[in-house]
Amino acid sequence: MAKYLLLKHYRGGPAPAVDWAPMDQWTPDEVDAHVQFMRDFAARLEETGEFVDTQALAPDGAFVRYDGEGRPPVTDGPFVETKDLIAGWYIIDVESWDRAVQLAGELSAAPGPGGKPIYEWLEVRPFLADSPTVTD
Amino acid sequence: MIAVIVRRGADFAAAEDAVQDSLVEAVRVWPDDPPRDPKGWLVTVAWRKFLDAARADISRRQREVRIEGEPMSGPGEAVDDTLRLYFLCAHPSLTPASAVALTLRAVGGLTTRQIARAYLVPEATMAQRISRAKRTVSGVRFDQPGYVATVLRVLYLVFNEGYSGDVDLAAEAIRLTRQLAARINHEEVAGLLALMLLHHARRPARTRTDGSLVPLTEQDRGLWDSRLIAEGVDLLQAALARDRLGEFQAQAAIAALHADARTAEETDWVQIVEWYDELVRLTDSPVARLNRAVAVGEADGPRAGLAALAGLDPALPRHTAVTAYLHERDGDPVTAARLYAEAARSAPSLPERDHLTRQAARLNAQLRS
Numbered sequence: 001m002a003k004y005l006l007l008k009h010y011r012g013g014p015a016p017a018v019d020w021a022p023m024d025q026w027t028p029d030e031v032d033a034h035v036q037f038m039r040d041f042a043a044r045l046e047e048t049g050e051f052v053d054t055q056a057l058a059p060d061g062a063f064v065r066y067d068g069e070g071r072p073p074v075t076d077g078p079f080v081e082t083k084d085l086i087a088g089w090y091i092i093d094v095e096s097w098d099r100a101v102q103l104a105g106e107l108s109a110a111p112g113p114g115g116k117p118i119y120e121w122l123e124v125r126p127f128l129a130d131s132p133t134v135t136d
Numbered sequence: 137m138i139a140v141i142v143r144r145g146a147d148f149a150a151a152e153d154a155v156q157d158s159l160v161e162a163v164r165v166w167p168d169d170p171p172r173d174p175k176g177w178l179v180t181v182a183w184r185k186f187l188d189a190a191r192a193d194i195s196r197r198q199r200e201v202r203i204e205g206e207p208m209s210g211p212g213e214a215v216d217d218t219l220r221l222y223f224l225c226a227h228p229s230l231t232p233a234s235a236v237a238l239t240l241r242a243v244g245g246l247t248t249r250q251i252a253r254a255y256l257v258p259e260a261t262m263a264q265r266i267s268r269a270k271r272t273v274s275g276v277r278f279d280q281p282g283y284v285a286t287v288l289r290v291l292y293l294v295f296n297e298g299y300s301g302d303v304d305l306a307a308e309a310i311r312l313t314r315q316l317a318a319r320i321n322h323e324e325v326a327g328l329l330a331l332m333l334l335h336h337a338r339r340p341a342r343t344r345t346d347g348s349l350v351p352l353t354e355q356d357r358g359l360w361d362s363r364l365i366a367e368g369v370d371l372l373q374a375a376l377a378r379d380r381l382g383e384f385q386a387q388a389a390i391a392a393l394h395a396d397a398r399t400a401e402e403t404d405w406v407q408i409v410e411w412y413d414e415l416v417r418l419t420d421s422p423v424a425r426l427n428r429a430v431a432v433g434e435a436d437g438p439r440a441g442l443a444a445l446a447g448l449d450p451a452l453p454r455h456t457a458v459t460a461y462l463h464e465r466d467g468d469p470v471t472a473a474r475l476y477a478e479a480a481r482s483a484p485s486l487p488e489r490d491h492l493t494r495q496a497a498r499l500n501a502q503l504r505s
Contacts, residue, residue, distance in 0.1 A: 024473070027501045028501065031493055032348075058481075058482065
């Protein structure tokens with residue numbers, strides 16, 4: 001088994017397949033269907049024994065960096081207008097890369113306006129594992 | 137460092153505390169005034185901290201001897217061990233998070249693992265938080281019951297964390313507050329217990345089966361636990377009769393007025409505003425002012441509610457959501473929809489964000505049709 005991060009980029013990532021409107025422009029039923037899909041996805045992963053964690057992030061944060069001895073850190077942002085904001089993630093523990101890609105594909109098909117898939121870009125990244133006990 | 141202080145005559149734990157304190161002092165002072173000899177500076181400050189602590193310890197012991205030498209003024213004055221533990225775990229020297237963890241561990245008897253799961257942190261992190269908290273209060277020997285307010289704040293924090301995972305923190309907070317109320321006769325303890333019971337009573341109606349939030353006005357009041365409400369109201373009335381109002385009694389009074397209304401329309405908003413006035417007078421809290429504005433909006437109309445928001449910091453949590461609601465009530469769905477979407481952006485929890493997004497979506501759909 002190997003762990004993968006499925007990073008939700010909201011409306012960011014490579015060129016969008018569908019340029020869907022922000023959620024507050026959907027109908028209430030479409031919002032409900034989307035929220036329900038997310039909940040069901042996590043439940044399904046728990047059932048298959050592949051769920052590790054999911055978290056949602058608030059959109060507004062800031063970039064922060066060190067600014068030299070004795071000085072307070074420098075901050076930049078929040079960047080309110082950007083489309084590429086990391087909205088959250090799933091961490092899954094699965095048999096293979098192929099399985100991770102398959103699950104990401106399913107998550108990307110979350111319903112949007114008109115109940116149609118939003119084709120959201122998900123970034124799939126393998127976790128670096130601990131080194132094995134037997135190495136030769 | 138610790139060895140130097142021990143060599144000078146301190147015991148190990150005291151030396152460790154003194155060194156900790158000197159490091160804290162260094163963090164505070166060094167950025168503006170860095171010493172030429174950092175180690176020498178630390179040793180000097182740590183030794184001074186040790187002497188201060190030792191002196192305070194001696195005078196505290198003398199005070200205790202004096203107090204013990206005095207005759208007890210009545211049966212209510214005795215502080216039992218459990219009560220002492222409440223005070224110790226909520227000691228003002230602890231951060232709120234540490235006080236909460238220590239209270240659940242030492243008074244509540246939860247395992248470190250359970251507490252860690254309840255607060256979604258690794259068990260090792262919680263173990264460390266608890267052991268640091270224990271160390272912080274290990275030197276404290278006696279506390280007057282004057283710290284009741286801090287104990288109540290800790291219990292309130294536990295209650296508000298709700299129930300995520302396998303530990304029901306709200307139920308645990310009620311259990312601990314009941315136990316406290318049985319040991320100490322204090323109107324604010326009764327007030328807090330009443331507040332918890334009245335809110336807990338609404339819990340079955342607060343969320344739908346899919347986890348989404350149901351606003352107070354839309355809740356099925358038949359689902360409210362009438363037994364808990366009756367108990368909360370009795371406790372509150374007895375507390376109020378003592379005529380020593382405090383913030384928890386005032387909050388419980390507001391919850392009781394909601395509980396008293398069979399439908400949302402029957403809510404006595406005028407009285408609720410009066411209790412918010414008391415709460416603002418007692419606490420001067422911006423959150424109380426914000427909630428007061430909602431009540432004013434119901435009692436005197438949305439314009440009055442919006443006027444009551446004047447002077448409050450718009451960055452206050454839920455300020456935008458409240459403003460959106462009042463604009464919707466005022467018949468301005470365009471402004472309300474924009475503000476609901478903005479409020480969703482800064483919502484502190486996922487259920488709230490989903491709820492606010494849905495509110496924006498509802499108004500936008502109305503505007504399109």
